[in-house]
Amino acid sequence: MFTIETLARFQFAMTTIFHFFFVPLSVGMVLMTAIMETIYVKTGDEKWKKRTKFFGSIMLLSFAVGVVTGIIQEFQFGMNWSDYSRYVGDIFGAPLAVEALLAFFLESTFLGVWMFGWDKLGKKLHNATLWIVFVGTFLSSLWILAANSWMQNPVGYEVKGGRATLTSFSALLKNPQTILEFSHVATGFLVTGGFVVAGISAYQILKNREIDMFKPVLRLGLLVALIGAVGNFVAGDQQMIEVKNSQPMKFAATEGVYETTPDPAAWDMVAFFNEADHKEVFGIQIPYMLSILTYHRPSGSVEGMNEINAQLQKKYPDVAKEIGGNFFPPVTVLFWTFRIMAGLSMLMILLSALGLFWTRKKKPSLYENKFGLQVYRWMLFAPFLAITSGWLVTELGRYPWTVYGLFTIKDSVSPNVSVGSLLFSNIVYFFLFCFLGAVMVYFTLQRMKQGVEGAETAYVSLDSFSQENFASSSKEDSEIQKETDEKGVDK
Numbered sequence: 001m002f003t004i005e006t007l008a009r010f011q012f013a014m015t016t017i018f019h020f021f022f023v024p025l026s027v028g029m030v031l032m033t034a035i036m037e038t039i040y041v042k043t044g045d046e047k048w049k050k051r052t053k054f055f056g057s058i059m060l061l062s063f064a065v066g067v068v069t070g071i072i073q074e075f076q077f078g079m080n081w082s083d084y085s086r087y088v089g090d091i092f093g094a095p096l097a098v099e100a101l102l103a104f105f106l107e108s109t110f111l112g113v114w115m116f117g118w119d120k121l122g123k124k125l126h127n128a129t130l131w132i133v134f135v136g137t138f139l140s141s142l143w144i145l146a147a148n149s150w151m152q153n154p155v156g157y158e159v160k161g162g163r164a165t166l167t168s169f170s171a172l173l174k175n176p177q178t179i180l181e182f183s184h185v186a187t188g189f190l191v192t193g194g195f196v197v198a199g200i201s202a203y204q205i206l207k208n209r210e211i212d213m214f215k216p217v218l219r220l221g222l223l224v225a226l227i228g229a230v231g232n233f234v235a236g237d238q239q240m241i242e243v244k245n246s247q248p249m250k251f252a253a254t255e256g257v258y259e260t261t262p263d264p265a266a267w268d269m270v271a272f273f274n275e276a277d278h279k280e281v282f283g284i285q286i287p288y289m290l291s292i293l294t295y296h297r298p299s300g301s302v303e304g305m306n307e308i309n310a311q312l313q314k315k316y317p318d319v320a321k322e323i324g325g326n327f328f329p330p331v332t333v334l335f336w337t338f339r340i341m342a343g344l345s346m347l348m349i350l351l352s353a354l355g356l357f358w359t360r361k362k363k364p365s366l367y368e369n370k371f372g373l374q375v376y377r378w379m380l381f382a383p384f385l386a387i388t389s390g391w392l393v394t395e396l397g398r399y400p401w402t403v404y405g406l407f408t409i410k411d412s413v414s415p416n417v418s419v420g421s422l423l424f425s426n427i428v429y430f431f432l433f434c435f436l437g438a439v440m441v442y443f444t445l446q447r448m449k450q451g452v453e454g455a456e457t458a459y460v461s462l463d464s465f466s467q468e469n470f471a472s473s474s475k476e477d478s479e480i481q482k483e484t485d486e487k488g489v490d491k
Contacts, residue, residue, distance in 0.1 A: 007422035008080040008413050011429065013395070015073045017388055018433045022066030024185075024387055027137040028193020029059035032224065034130045036217070041123045051217055053118075054452045055197060058444055060115065065440050072429065080422070084402055084412030091157055091166045092147050099143035107136030141189075142182055149177035151403050152394070153246050164406065180242050184235040188390075190228025191348060192383040197221035198355065199380025202373045204448065213452045215367055218376070219359045226352035233345050236390075243397075244294065247404060249312065250397030252305045253331045254338040255290060256280060260304040265290035273331050278306055305331070319400065319408055329399040333392065341389040344382050351379060 033056045040048035074096075077085045085092070113121075114129040121129070149172075156171025157164050172178065198221030201214040244251040252258075256271045258279050267289035272282045291300040305328060312327040313320040320327070355376060358366035366372050398404055402412045447454075 019069040024192035103139035187232035194225025344386040
């Protein structure tokens with residue numbers, strides 16, 4: 001029932017999806033917190049300092065959980081995918097090493113300085129440390145996505161002695177897939193940070209908690225979300241054009257096109273498929289729309305999966321023999337996850353724009369509208385669902401490759417792992433992630449209950465050099481000294 005390949009893929013998918021809940025959350029929250037502190041520095045308004053500390057405490061929680069899940073993910077390359085690591089380690093390891101040695105240490109060091117430096121640094125310098133953290137998180141994302149983009153579109157390499165060897169480090173960064181993937185993901189960070197801040201603010205207003213404190217933050221979150229959502233839509237459109245050229249099978253699967261379309265091409269808004277027979281069973285089509293989406297004009301044909309599959313069989317005969325000539329990815333999953341991603345992207349643009357209109361100075365109606373606040377409260381989860389859907393399209397659409405056109409999934413799995421060990425580790429990881437997720441939710445809700453005014457304690461309690469701790473330590477030392485003097489013990 002279970003195979004090593006299936007369990008290894010499931011484990012990697014589970015850890016990646018859970019880890020990437022916290023990547024856009026952390027980066028987006030760093031940006032939002034940095035903006036809030038910048039407003040405080042510019043205006044001197046103590047309310048913005050309190051808002052900064054409140055959302056900063058939630059940001060710190062996301063960082064903590066994100067680091068733990070990221071470490072687990074790194075281990076898997078050696079545990080479950082050793083043959084892959086051996087084959088592409090020279091290339092794949094280079095950007096990951098730069099990320100760990102440069103970007104991660106940059107962000108973690110200055111995050112500590114920011115966390116403990118509220119009363120020890122000047123306002124501008126303290127604010128600068130958080131912007132450095134933001135730069136570090138972006139650089140981390142860039143190097144990780146450079147590694148992933150190489151898997152999607154391998155460049156700057158040659159195969160020597162049965163291993164892929166890097167010939168041009170700059171080619172990793174110049175890779176068209178890297179540029180497009182990074183821009184798409186980076187704008188997603190803005191959307192996540194904006195909607196999380198807006199969603200938390202809407203929830204606090206609904207609960208009648210410090211309403212005046214959260215009104216400006218709700219609007220700020222919607223503004224950042226709108227900028228990010230528009231940029232994300234444009235970047236996503238450009239990325240799909242690149243995918244059509246570099247991975248035509250993935251593109252055709254997202255649109256459910258089995259047979260090459262006529263010119264102009266109609267777009268399946270809704271469709272169901274018989275994947276065993278490689279055909280569409282039912283679909284609701286919009287004329288011309290697929291041509292418009294693909295070529296930005298009302299003409300043009302889209303090549304179908306059946307034709308592409310025949311081409312791949314000829315191009316990769318050994319791989320075709322290994323997989324039974326079936327280069328088809330899971331079409332139903334790709335078709336619907338792509339529409340979930342695109343639909344949520346459009347919805348987030350619409351709702352962020354409407355939210356800004358409903359919170360304008362002349363007529364701020366949203367703050368008194370409980371239904372509207374509930375909508376924005378629940379929209380907090382929309383970026384995570386959209387991002388997860390996007391990554392499912394990216395990774396599942398690459399079947400049967402780990403490195404497109406170069407190395408297969410079957411060849412990448414560790415040869416010495418067992419079904420039993422993988423099954424055990426899957427169970428352990430699942431419960432671990434459930435625990436970490438519960439901890440994150442619990443402490444976030446506790447922080448929200450304490451509100452903005454109670455956020456100060458999140459930093460005082462963490463500061464081992466606080467005056468309170470020193471005072472406590474001095475008191476204990478005095479008591480110990482008094483006791484030794486009474487007993488006549490030599491100092």
